[in-house]
Amino acid sequence: MQIHTRIVLGLVCMLVAVWLVAPTLVVIPMSFNENKSLAFPPVGFSWQWYENFLTNPEWSSSFFNSLKVASLVAVVATVLGTLAAFGLDRMRNVTTSGFLRMLLITPMVVPGVVLAIGIYAVYLDTRLVGTLTGFVLAHTILAIPFVLIAVSASLEVFDKRLETAAASCGAGRLTAFRTVTLPLILPGILSGLLFAFVTSFDEIIVALFISNPYLKTLPVQIFTSITRDADPTVAAVGTILFLATSFIIAGGLLLGNRQRKG
Template sequence: MLKTHPVTRTVLWVVAALVSIWLVAPSLIVIPLSFTDKASLVFPPTGWSLRWYESFLTNPQWTAALGNSLLIAVLVAALATVLGLLAALGLRQMANKKVIAGLTFGLLAPMVVPGIVVAIGLYAVFLTLGLVGTLLGFVLAHTVLALPFTVVAITAGFAGFDARLELAAMSLGASRVTTFLRVTLPNIVPGMVSGALFAFVTSFDEVMLSLFIKSPYLNTLPVMMYSSVTRDTDPTLAAAATVILLITTVLVIAGLSLTGRKKRVTRAN
């Protein structure tokens, strides 16, 4: 391990802290804004009130959008994790590096292609198939964006897995299915959990694609927030943003805790 001079180490820590504050500060500003007693987004707040949370929780449009976002994100996380696992297994079984590279590029393309391009393409296809404004359409569209994250996370899980454990299990008489369920799967659960969390957050925060496929009968919270910005800027918007921040933070912390606990159990065994 490369040792650094104490002064250099201190400077690096300070730079890292400043960069972290710079990245996190814009997100944290919405929290005090959501408690303001004013009817506009003014920072810093001159008074405090819970009226905007009351406005958010008692407005059927906001609560329905929140429920839709949660439902879609859960379904996307489940579907993207299953598809990501199958894709990672397929890549793992291949020997041709050029084919692997080509397929990996295809699987990760939604991370590289501009979101507006993906949105236009999916909108044209979904319009033909009658999926615009439907729950299935939202789930399939968001899965396209979330799948690369699950593939990367699960592939990383396989990279840290000792394949000799599978050979040992099969040499003792276990079938391929039993070996996968009792040996392989438990060891890649941390990667699957990480992928599912990324998929959930990707879907829960998605705006661009949702704007194209939304309908008056099915809306998501980020789209409602975007529409609110175009109409007015009352602090209900900040309350909604704080709710999103709270949900994603709790989920990520819970997921990291479960993943860390699983890794410790696996090492202990």
């Protein structure tokens, strides 16, 4: 009976796992298609779409644009989000801090299109469309909530009395933050950083509005390419991103495990 339940449970879990991952996995065989079509199952085998991704400047430049934007956003959003989380955590007035927290999280709740239209309207006037500054600003707004939530969660479990103990040892506020608070909330900050990077890297709605031919991010390139012609390069890009994110997540999990043991 015990074993039966376990087998059934295992099968059901497998099914759910396959159901969740299968749509993503379909991309992998498609990326090796010999024909210029996104048909499934694919025909033959070739590396040509990977080659196209690396050599076609449209693809490589959009990839590097995304990398640049996401890296900058990750840094800016992590710094701002961490400071905001710390400030809100130490605020005496709970009503005000609750209101401010809500305000900072709105970009996550407001429908992307609404936000995109607003940003687009402002950017037209300020000539920020198609600029790196424009992308970083817009994506930072979208990424801050993720950092705020991740860092707030680790501040919640952080024992503030340790800062008092640090003060009794002779540490000023800033030294105590640097040597005690920061190392202990670092896992939260790092996961916020990762979230911020990913949020920017695969953001499409706002990016569609504020892109122009001179500055395009990878999701925009994928979207335009797939609506214009069924280019299997999309599948190659998808496969590369899938593998890259899998490695990052696996690395993060391993790191987390090691930290918990230490």
